[in-house]
Amino acid sequence: MILVYLIGILMGGGLLALMLGQWNKNLSRWIALCALSTGFIALLFFWIDQYRTINIHLSNPWMIDYRHDWIPLFGISFHLGIDGLSLLLLVLTFFLGILAVLCSWNDVKERVGFYYFNLLWILAGISGVFMAMDLFLFYFFWEMMLIPMYFLIGIWGSENRVYAAYKFFIFTQASGLLMLLAIIGLYFIHGRNTGIYTFNYFELLGTAISPGIAFWLMLGFMIAFVVKLPIVPFHTWLPDAHSEAPTAGSLILAGLLLKTGAYGILRFVLPLFPQAARELAPWAMLFGVIGIIYGAILAYSQTDLKRLVAYTSVSHMGFVILGIFAFNELALQGVVMQLVTHAISTGALFIMAGMLKERLHTRDINHMGGLWTEMPQMGAIAMLFAMASLGLPGLGNFIAEFLILVGAFKANVLLTIIATIGLIFSAIYSLRIVQKVFLGPSERQDPVHDFSFREIMVMAALTLSIVWLGLYPQPVINTVKPMINKLEYIFPIENKNTQKENHQATPLNAHQYRVKKQE
Amino acid sequence: MSGNDFFALTPLLLLAGSSVLIMLLIAIKLSHRVIQLSSLFLFAVAFSSLFFIQKLLPYHIEPLLIMDGFSVFIMGLIIFSSLVVNILSYIYFEEKEDSPKEYYVLLFLCTLGACVLAVSKHFISLFLGLEILTVGLYALIAYLRERHHNIEAGIKYLVLAAFSSAFLLFGMALIYLQTGSMEFSMIARSLTSLQSLSPLFLTGLGMMLVGVGFKLAVVPFHMWTADVYQGAPAPVTAFIATASKGGVFAVLFRFFIMIDGFRFKVVMLILIGIAIASMIIGNLLAVQQKNVKRILAYSSIAHLGYLLVAFMPGSMMSIKAVSFYLIAYFMTTLTAFGIVTILSNKETDAEDIESYKALFWQHPVLACIFSSSLLSLAGIPLTVGFVGKFYILAAGLQAGLWVTALILVISSVIGLYYYLRIITIMFAGQKSILSEEKKANPFFYRVSIIALSVLTLLIIWLGVYPSVVISFMEYFRLK
Amino acid sequence: MKSSISIEMVMLLAGLLFVLGIAGVIIRKNIIFMLLSVEVMLNASGLAFVAAGSRWAQPDGQVMFIFILAMAAAEVSIGLALILQIYHQHKSLDIDKLKEMKG
Amino acid sequence: MNNLLWLVPTLPLVSFLILALAGKHVSRVWVAIIGAGSVSLSAIITLIIGISFLSLPPATGNYSQTLWTWMQVGGFNPKITLFLDALSLIFVFVITFIGALIHIYSVGFMADDKDYSRFFACMNLFVFSMLLLVLADNLLLLYLGWEGVGLCSYLLIGFWYENPANGYAARKAFIITRVGDTAMAIGLFVIFYQFGTLVIPDVLAKAPILWHQGAYMATITALLLLAGGVGKSAQLPLQTWLPDAMAGPSPVSALIHAATMVTAGVYLIARMHVIFQLSPIAQMIVAVIGTATLFIAGLSALTQYDIKRVLAYSTISQIGYMFLALGVGAWTAAIFHFVIHAFFKALLFLAAGAVIEALHHEHNMFKMGGLKNKLPVIFWTFLVGSASLAALPLISAGFYSKDQILWYAWASQSGNPLLWFIALLGAFITALYTTRMMILVFWGEAKTAIGHHPGKLMTVPLIILAFFSLFAGFIELPHNFGHFTLFSNLLHQVLPETVLKAGINTELQFQVLASLSTFGGIYLAYIFYYKQPQRIEKLKQSGFAMNLYFFWFSGWGFDKLYNVLIVKPIVFIANINKNDVVDKLYQGITFVTIRLYQSLSFTQSGSLRWYVMGLVIGAIIILSIQIML
Amino acid sequence: MDSVFYIAAFVTVISTIMVITRHNPVHALLYLVISLLSLSMIFFLLGAPFAALLEIIIYAGAIMVLFIFVIMLLNLGKETAKQEKEWLKPKVWIGPAILSAILFAELFYLIAIAHAASYNLQTVNPKAVALSLFRPYLIGVELAAMLLMAGVVGAAHIGQHKKMVLHRFLKEEDDTL
Known part of the structure; x- marks a missing residue:
């Protein structure tokens, strides 16, 4: 039941913020903040209590499950359930949500109620995506998180926000509709095989589909997730959306919306179409590597700070795809780490870009320079997160990238070597950010104030989490281990050094996924 | 004409009777307000009469009419939409015309025509229903004689409608010649006897498709739509977009179900061609359109294309899909045109897209209603439009129409663009401080807003929890 | 008065009249001529119906013809009323003057 | 005693955290105390551990202390464990001892700099990561230290950030070392998949079993590790960053770019010597790289006018000697030369720093001169350092370490005469540029006035270092000097003996040849720069000499080569593709849609006749479909 | 014939x-x-x-x-x-x-x-036509009546046109026909 409360808090909080928004501005801010923090604390307690019993039942990754009929005629049910991966991403959603609210505290002046309404409903949509265990419900939340984000970019963005909002909405909506076709196709094939027509994820898992159709259905799903997780040919919406979105918007966009793409692949594409996924693997890895190199080169040439950071996240997401389609435990753990650490490091960079825009009223790095003298604290933090984004060991991103590369090395040596060369490019663009913005001669006359207390709190939270993940990532790895073992179970190609006995990838039927009734 | 016949025909009789009653009221020079309220009351009575005849169904009134679940459902929809049009038309005509009396008579007659279409199972009743509807519409379209292009739209509609009715008649004559009877069931019986499709029947069917195609404004015959929608008064446009298309689609559906036209590959090919063409061209025509009425016209062409996609499989699923989509389409189009009606004032209709600038900050309620209806037209979740589109895709994919489903998706993405354009313009700009101009009659203004907000709540509620209507739909089996 | 006219010939005549009506509507610029041509087309379909009725020796064809007449009458009355209005407003019946709504 | 081990790296880390977080609010005195104090404390602890290690050597030959498991993913579970054996003891000793001295020196040197706390924070972070590098027991932790050191060198080279040139030099250093690190990372992957673990002892134990001598995989792994080393130690292909790294303050150059960081490559190769031994080809490549680098760097040093760049090229050249020693299998000689070189190069840099500060930041040697009697302490310590650098026979420590390398270059199993001859030539050139530097800086008439004399804090470390540069050589005497080889006995616990060629004649001739080349170099420099300066003028006229001069001055044109080969193309591609050619694809789609819209809206011409014709065309299409099918 | x-x-x-x-x-x-x-x-x-x-x-x-x-x-x-x-x-x-x-x-x-x-x-003599007109198709006839009524009402409304009585500044319409 906690799951429904989580979404309920967010939606309710949003509505309340909208209602009270007209009367006084900062009331809606506080509502948003306490809605998010209660959700966050509840999740933390849940995580801690789950963590104790994590390795007892390694075989069943599902922690909690809530099901209620919605449209029985179609077999659609309001079915929420989380396992290690979803729990982790939920904690991340609420954490970044709190930061988003904090960093747009006095940044938004007009229509504040509607702003927080949109913010909270995006988060509700995202947490819904992470929890949905019914394909229809998944699609429902997948679309639901678009509209508020469209409004957020469209109303509170900067110069050509309208164009960016259009591009964002149409890209995701078009690919989402293709996914809807794939979902309905799967629904009917399952119905024809087994006679029961349902959208329930667990029943659909075992559907036997002929390879030809399975490939097309898998492509239908993949297109939606590949556009969301920007892979090179479909990434052009990201830089526009980021450079025009307000700070909180681009924080959520980079931190969470990109993760829904990766989550979708891990949750739906791999388990539902194992054979087709294996066929697609070499291509996907190739596109991942192209993404890494292309994103890095483009990041190098940008002058708009937010566009630059957007291209860096395109490059980092290239690693994610590389890791997912390497199909071994190391790479998948690396992927999950990358999702979490990328969210934190790119989120921090975006917050700082927002702060710089608020202080200098420009995003063009050619007009910045020598800010270290006036803002040493921000300089130091920016240096730390630039180092994180280039994968300095001791910070979270290194663990993620190293695991991905080690895992991918076994699957495809050549691509991994090119990906490692990508690390050099990441060093080039990260150092360029620090050099252009903070170092060099300062030609500014008007004084610029350094961090306020609120900003220090935000930055401290982010720094602590990135360093903690860098030095002791074990809690994250353990939380996701059952889920990854389950995936391993599907893809047991001859990985020598894993102790588990190899056996043929038989399709899993419903009872193997025994759903543990929690309440 | 036994007692039961009369009882079964109460809705039609009520509509005909009330048109005559309204004429009497006009004769004794009553005010516009009284006439409007009485017509509202009579519509409500007709709508409730539908519930009384439930127990009689399915009832055959040989040889012309058939009252079964599906026809009652369609009649309910048509009367509901004319009721909403009636509510909206008061403020529209109160400002533009000193005393618009004949309007309500014609509105009753058109509703009668559409209902006759819904219940007909014979060529004669089909033809008569269609003609009452069309002739009534001639006058309604050209109602505001001097004002902005009404006459031009009227003459265009008249010539084209007569032209297409001639086609329809010629087609019917050919089919009558081939099969020897004008009743759908008899035609079906004679068809089963001969295996291959005789060319005469095929040409007849083709010619009928031209006539029906014109009324449904599907692609090859869609060119009149934009001009008539723009020219006609806003409530009349709402009526054309919903009731007239609904009635014609119902009779086409009944005709194809009875003669099981789905097995003729040629006809199906033509229908698929029409559906795909109208989906793509309908959406493309509206991409950079500056006039809101014309955008809604082109989007209604596209929506008919979607409806045809669900129509083609002809399976049980497609009946449910068509019915649900009709509900969704009716409600959303009524709301959209309702907003256009409310926003138009004495001189100009709210046609130009610029007149919607910063609407969100001046009239937040109206803007919310309009954006929810636009999102429902676009098929975004949380709205009934999405569930309708999902239903259609399900029906289409069940019959394996993969290509049409893909084109549906692509064209609805193009559609997304111009719906979003309107929403963006509503959000752009600042809260202008120009004074709120006093509405001529605040009471009716508020009534229409309440009506529209009820419709919007329905859109959202059905979007989130559609199973109550879907189970209700089980009840309307088509024989 | 038995006569063995083959129905085919009558239908061809109806088709020809129908097509002439269509040609009339397309070619002529004056609205009155358009209405006239539409009347011709309706007449052609009336003929087709009567021919079909006589082929099956059923009165349905003529019943349908009567209803076509009714429809034609109603349509012409409104058409002419519109023509009066157009003439009153535009002082000419040329259809190409009524082109304001486009795009 | 090994539970004290974790204190050694944590002290600099703690002081880094204090200075970084609270740097602003702490007075300069306290900053100096925390900064220099922490490194000195860890030096003292190292001494204690060293003494206990030497007095009663532990059974397994190493102290090991596991702090926590870094991560545990399937078969891959690296732990944070500190591992001290003879090799890392020497390195830790050098890092902490010289580090402490340099910290004390920089307390004086950086006294008037406004970013005082930031400087000490970065220096402490550097010491911490270098210690982590040498104390790591698994390659991942080593990699962490490896990158940490790279980061600190970036921070410290770009310390004076106002001048963009420093920023550029810092980025150049980081990126070039990053190229090496990437190669090393790939090496790590190969090792992980070959042996299933990254713990160094296990890898070295399994390597001979899994690979036969000269195995293909062994060569690849060795070359990858070598690439990593080459990047960090500024050897041949990736050496262009070190001369530019002189943009940082002098203590930084002393600590990072002379004593410790640049020798990380040497440590790595020494630590993974089993793999190199398994592939003779790789070992030969190491030697060749070493020799080529020492020759090129030597000649470039000859033509520099900036005192710090001379020392930078000389460092590259001396590390070239160490690589040569490693290449020919003289493991202990390389480490011995590393220790000695650390002392005298740190001394030279610190002294050069003092000279520059005294002459109001004047770097050009031709503008100095006549400092012999003005700055006596600096002069004498500088003289001792250069003597050791030029390997003055018998008295300077440099002679003993370099002579050993020259001897093994010929005598060792895989040594050959060509390598030896080039090394000898290198020694001659070293002597040449060292003397040139001495004469230009200290002799001749004074061109710029003295600013202020270096304080006590700066001169004491110089004197200590001068003492070691002279007497440190005696712990490892050549065979024919009384067989006193204390240093290599210690190292032979970890590194293998050097196998000599059979029937080799006595070492004496080689020592005589080496001293002859040193004296020749000194004499030639004395003639050219002191006795007859007009000879140089004559040289300047001949075109060929000037071309050669500029060629050597620009570091044999490597900078230009990389610029043209790599930097220009990438920057060009990036700039032309600034707004993302893939976007054109989507702009194309919108263009097509709008073009379609315009053509379709043209059909809505508004004329009724056109609509009727549309209707008729529709009818025709339907009927023709029916006819055709 | x-x-x-x-x-x-x-x-x-x-x-x-x-x-x-x-x-x-x-x-x-x-x-x-x-x-x-x-x-x-x-x-x-x-x-x-x-x-x-x-x-x-x-x-x-x-x-x-x-x-x-x-x-x-x-x-x-x-x-x-x-x-x-x-x-x-x-x-x-x-x-x-x-x-x-x-x-x-x-x-x-x-x-x-x-x-x-x-x-x-x-x-088909007129008697047969009349019989079928008023027995099976009676509703059709009534609907035809409705159709004609629509025609009449429509024509009446559209035909009405207000004669413009033009005063210099006051445009006033009165209802004729």
Whole structure:
């Protein structure tokens, strides 16, 4: 039941913020903040209590499950359930949500109620995506998180926000509709095989589909997730959306919306179409590597700070795809780490870009320079997160990238070597950010104030989490281990050094996924 | 004409009777307000009469009419939409015309025509229903004689409608010649006897498709739509977009179900061609359109294309899909045109897209209603439009129409663009401080807003929890 | 008065009249001529119906013809009323003057 | 005693955290105390551990202390464990001892700099990561230290950030070392998949079993590790960053770019010597790289006018000697030369720093001169350092370490005469540029006035270092000097003996040849720069000499080569593709849609006749479909 | 008997072509009346005497008269003829003519291949028509009434036009007709 409360808090909080928004501005801010923090604390307690019993039942990754009929005629049910991966991403959603609210505290002046309404409903949509265990419900939340984000970019963005909002909405909506076709196709094939027509994820898992159709259905799903997780040919919406979105918007966009793409692949594409996924693997890895190199080169040439950071996240997401389609435990753990650490490091960079825009009223790095003298604290933090984004060991991103590369090395040596060369490019663009913005001669006359207390709190939270993940990532790895073992179970190609006995990838039927009734 | 016949025909009789009653009221020079309220009351009575005849169904009134679940459902929809049009038309005509009396008579007659279409199972009743509807519409379209292009739209509609009715008649004559009877069931019986499709029947069917195609404004015959929608008064446009298309689609559906036209590959090919063409061209025509009425016209062409996609499989699923989509389409189009009606004032209709600038900050309620209806037209979740589109895709994919489903998706993405354009313009700009101009009659203004907000709540509620209507739909089996 | 006219010939005549009506509507610029041509087309379909009725020796064809007449009458009355209005407003019946709504 | 081990790296880390977080609010005195104090404390602890290690050597030959498991993913579970054996003891000793001295020196040197706390924070972070590098027991932790050191060198080279040139030099250093690190990372992957673990002892134990001598995989792994080393130690292909790294303050150059960081490559190769031994080809490549680098760097040093760049090229050249020693299998000689070189190069840099500060930041040697009697302490310590650098026979420590390398270059199993001859030539050139530097800086008439004399804090470390540069050589005497080889006995616990060629004649001739080349170099420099300066003028006229001069001055044109080969193309591609050619694809789609819209809206011409014709065309299409099918 | 049918058919076709091609609306109208008469002749031959009579009375009688009435009201005569003359140049009507020719060819082909056999036609006397009109199709008749009512109400409303009484500054309308 906690799951429904989580979404309920967010939606309710949003509505309340909208209602009270007209009367006084900062009331809606506080509502948003306490809605998010209660959700966050509840999740933390849940995580801690789950963590104790994590390795007892390694075989069943599902922690909690809530099901209620919605449209029985179609077999659609309001079915929420989380396992290690979803729990982790939920904690991340609420954490970044709190930061988003904090960093747009006095940044938004007009229509504040509607702003927080949109913010909270995006988060509700995202947490819904992470929890949905019914394909229809998944699609429902997948679309639901678009509209508020469209409004957020469209109303509170900067110069050509309208164009960016259009591009964002149409890209995701078009690919989402293709996914809807794939979902309905799967629904009917399952119905024809087994006679029961349902959208329930667990029943659909075992559907036997002929390879030809399975490939097309898998492509239908993949297109939606590949556009969301920007892979090179479909990434052009990201830089526009980021450079025009307000700070909180681009924080959520980079931190969470990109993760829904990766989550979708891990949750739906791999388990539902194992054979087709294996066929697609070499291509996907190739596109991942192209993404890494292309994103890095483009990041190098940008002058708009937010566009630059957007291209860096395109490059980092290239690693994610590389890791997912390497199909071994190391790479998948690396992927999950990358999702979490990328969210934190790119989120921090975006917050700082927002702060710089608020202080200098420009995003063009050619007009910045020598800010270290006036803002040493921000300089130091920016240096730390630039180092994180280039994968300095001791910070979270290194663990993620190293695991991905080690895992991918076994699957495809050549691509991994090119990906490692990508690390050099990441060093080039990260150092360029620090050099252009903070170092060099300062030609500014008007004084610029350094961090306020609120900003220090935000930055401290982010720094602590990135360093903690860098030095002791074990809690994250353990939380996701059952889920990854389950995936391993599907893809047991001859990985020598894993102790588990190899056996043929038989399709899993419903009872193997025994759903543990929690309440 | 036994007692039961009369009882079964109460809705039609009520509509005909009330048109005559309204004429009497006009004769004794009553005010516009009284006439409007009485017509509202009579519509409500007709709508409730539908519930009384439930127990009689399915009832055959040989040889012309058939009252079964599906026809009652369609009649309910048509009367509901004319009721909403009636509510909206008061403020529209109160400002533009000193005393618009004949309007309500014609509105009753058109509703009668559409209902006759819904219940007909014979060529004669089909033809008569269609003609009452069309002739009534001639006058309604050209109602505001001097004002902005009404006459031009009227003459265009008249010539084209007569032209297409001639086609329809010629087609019917050919089919009558081939099969020897004008009743759908008899035609079906004679068809089963001969295996291959005789060319005469095929040409007849083709010619009928031209006539029906014109009324449904599907692609090859869609060119009149934009001009008539723009020219006609806003409530009349709402009526054309919903009731007239609904009635014609119902009779086409009944005709194809009875003669099981789905097995003729040629006809199906033509229908698929029409559906795909109208989906793509309908959406493309509206991409950079500056006039809101014309955008809604082109989007209604596209929506008919979607409806045809669900129509083609002809399976049980497609009946449910068509019915649900009709509900969704009716409600959303009524709301959209309702907003256009409310926003138009004495001189100009709210046609130009610029007149919607910063609407969100001046009239937040109206803007919310309009954006929810636009999102429902676009098929975004949380709205009934999405569930309708999902239903259609399900029906289409069940019959394996993969290509049409893909084109549906692509064209609805193009559609997304111009719906979003309107929403963006509503959000752009600042809260202008120009004074709120006093509405001529605040009471009716508020009534229409309440009506529209009820419709919007329905859109959202059905979007989130559609199973109550879907189970209700089980009840309307088509024989 | 038995006569063995083959129905085919009558239908061809109806088709020809129908097509002439269509040609009339397309070619002529004056609205009155358009209405006239539409009347011709309706007449052609009336003929087709009567021919079909006589082929099956059923009165349905003529019943349908009567209803076509009714429809034609109603349509012409409104058409002419519109023509009066157009003439009153535009002082000419040329259809190409009524082109304001486009795009 | 090994539970004290974790204190050694944590002290600099703690002081880094204090200075970084609270740097602003702490007075300069306290900053100096925390900064220099922490490194000195860890030096003292190292001494204690060293003494206990030497007095009663532990059974397994190493102290090991596991702090926590870094991560545990399937078969891959690296732990944070500190591992001290003879090799890392020497390195830790050098890092902490010289580090402490340099910290004390920089307390004086950086006294008037406004970013005082930031400087000490970065220096402490550097010491911490270098210690982590040498104390790591698994390659991942080593990699962490490896990158940490790279980061600190970036921070410290770009310390004076106002001048963009420093920023550029810092980025150049980081990126070039990053190229090496990437190669090393790939090496790590190969090792992980070959042996299933990254713990160094296990890898070295399994390597001979899994690979036969000269195995293909062994060569690849060795070359990858070598690439990593080459990047960090500024050897041949990736050496262009070190001369530019002189943009940082002098203590930084002393600590990072002379004593410790640049020798990380040497440590790595020494630590993974089993793999190199398994592939003779790789070992030969190491030697060749070493020799080529020492020759090129030597000649470039000859033509520099900036005192710090001379020392930078000389460092590259001396590390070239160490690589040569490693290449020919003289493991202990390389480490011995590393220790000695650390002392005298740190001394030279610190002294050069003092000279520059005294002459109001004047770097050009031709503008100095006549400092012999003005700055006596600096002069004498500088003289001792250069003597050791030029390997003055018998008295300077440099002679003993370099002579050993020259001897093994010929005598060792895989040594050959060509390598030896080039090394000898290198020694001659070293002597040449060292003397040139001495004469230009200290002799001749004074061109710029003295600013202020270096304080006590700066001169004491110089004197200590001068003492070691002279007497440190005696712990490892050549065979024919009384067989006193204390240093290599210690190292032979970890590194293998050097196998000599059979029937080799006595070492004496080689020592005589080496001293002859040193004296020749000194004499030639004395003639050219002191006795007859007009000879140089004559040289300047001949075109060929000037071309050669500029060629050597620009570091044999490597900078230009990389610029043209790599930097220009990438920057060009990036700039032309600034707004993302893939976007054109989507702009194309919108263009097509709008073009379609315009053509379709043209059909809505508004004329009724056109609509009727549309209707008729529709009818025709339907009927023709029916006819055709 | 067939010869009578062919003559009537020929007269109908020629007069319909004349309707389309004449410039003067009155001439066109008269030709249309002729074609209606010949059509009623064909009806008679087809054994539908009631339809033939209706054709003459209602169609030729009422609707055509209505047309003439409107033409006279607007006295369109001469200048519409002139206007139509310079409009109907070959360049204009060739395209539509070809279109309708194609349509006719298709219709002709489709009807011709049906080769329906010729049947001996019985006449359907008016009594049978009246019986079927008022027994099975009674509702149809009532709906036709509704249809005519719609026509009347519509025509009445649209026909009303306000005569502009133009005061210098006050535009005031009064309701006539």
